Amino acid sequence: KISAHLGQASIQHTRQMLSAIYSLTTLSWVLDATARGNACVTQSAYRNNFSRTRTAWPRALVDTALASNDALISKLRGTPTSGFQAVLAENIKQIDQRFFLRIAELSDAAGDEDERDELSQLASHVAKTVEEILELADERMNADASKVQDLLRLLASDTGEFETPVPEARRAALRGAIRQMGKTLDDSFVGTVQAYMKKANDDGFADMLQVLRELLQAFAAEFLLSSIKDSRGTDAATGAVLRAVLETEPERWTVVLQEHLRSDEAECSADDVLSVLQDTMGEIVLGMPSGSGMQAVVAEYLNELLSCTRNLASEMA
Numbered sequence: 001k002i003s004a005h006l007g008q009a010s011i012q013h014t015r016q017m018l019s020a021i022y023s024l025t026t027l028s029w030v031l032d033a034t035a036r037g038n039a040c041v042t043q044s045a046y047r048n049n050f051s052r053t054r055t056a057w058p059r060a061l062v063d064t065a066l067a068s069n070d071a072l073i074s075k076l077r078g079t080p081t082s083g084f085q086a087v088l089a090e091n092i093k094q095i096d097q098r099f100f101l102r103i104a105e106l107s108d109a110a111g112d113e114d115e116r117d118e119l120s121q122l123a124s125h126v127a128k129t130v131e132e133i134l135e136l137a138d139e140r141m142n143a144d145a146s147k148v149q150d151l152l153r154l155l156a157s158d159t160g161e162f163e164t165p166v167p168e169a170r171r172a173a174l175r176g177a178i179r180q181m182g183k184t185l186d187d188s189f190v191g192t193v194q195a196y197m198k199k200a201n202d203d204g205f206a207d208m209l210q211v212l213r214e215l216l217q218a219f220a221a222e223f224l225l226s227s228i229k230d231s232r233g234t235d236a237a238t239g240a241v242l243r244a245v246l247e248t249e250p251e252r253w254t255v256v257l258q259e260h261l262r263s264d265e266a267e268c269s270a271d272d273v274l275s276v277l278q279d280t281m282g283e284i285v286l287g288m289p290s291g292s293g294m295q296a297v298v299a300e301y302l303n304e305l306l307s308c309t310r311n312l313a314s315e316m317a
Helices: 004-019 024-036 039-056 059-077 081-090 097-109 113-155 168-184 187-202 206-230 236-246 250-261 270-286 293-316
Strands: none
Touching: 059 081, 059 097, 059 113, 081 113, 097 113, 113 168, 113 187, 113 206, 168 206, 187 206, 187 293, 206 236, 206 270, 206 293, 236 250, 236 270, 250 270, 250 293, 270 293
16 A cells, blocks of 8 residues: 555655754854854864764875865855855765864964854854755655655555556556656656665565556656657657657567567668667766766666667567
């Protein structure tokens, strides 16, 4: 059955990962100490609390982290208010206890009161903005979780049960919903589905895991279908074959390809289809944010289709 706790656990898991970026408790006393000019006390307390973590780091990594924090602090000091949140969002994983300790150290070493005030204000601004980013992320997670659960409902029976393989009518309903949602389903959505998959796997929900895989496959297929529609580098005949393949499920790819490429009326070859998959579709995947979950999902789906097409091309050679 669709379990409400599954979505909530996913949200909570992601929220915990985001919250772990920095400790608000540590942050509060770092800011207080910096504001009072007691950076030395702050440094001593911090080193006592985190000495094991710091001493475990190789010296080279400590120096690299220090230089990285200095560079980010310098960048933030020169960033206008309008661009402050964007810069922090890009570097959110770097904002931890060591980052605020470094601000405290710079404040302690500052040559005048004005610079100390500026650094104190910077620390406060960073803390406030990070909290705003976390709140926005929390809202986004809730929105993505709602989308995932809406899509899962389309794959479930009236009693909330999942069947594997998913019946064709439910797959069609899922495809239609994904097509309607369009570009609102992005990397954040993919990350939410993957969090659901991890939860389902950890809890031993094999059927749920399979259903979630099919959801991601449908998402990847619709993404590539949309890309073919927008692409000007695909001829009509090859595009028609690709659309027919992408509109069906992976287990039927070979059958559909054979129907279109082995018939007497075939207007393109397996090599033509393979060329478009490798070049046009490959360029689209490479153009996506590198290392993103969305890119990984679409690339995996495309690689499976490439493998299927290569096998058929070899048979027809």
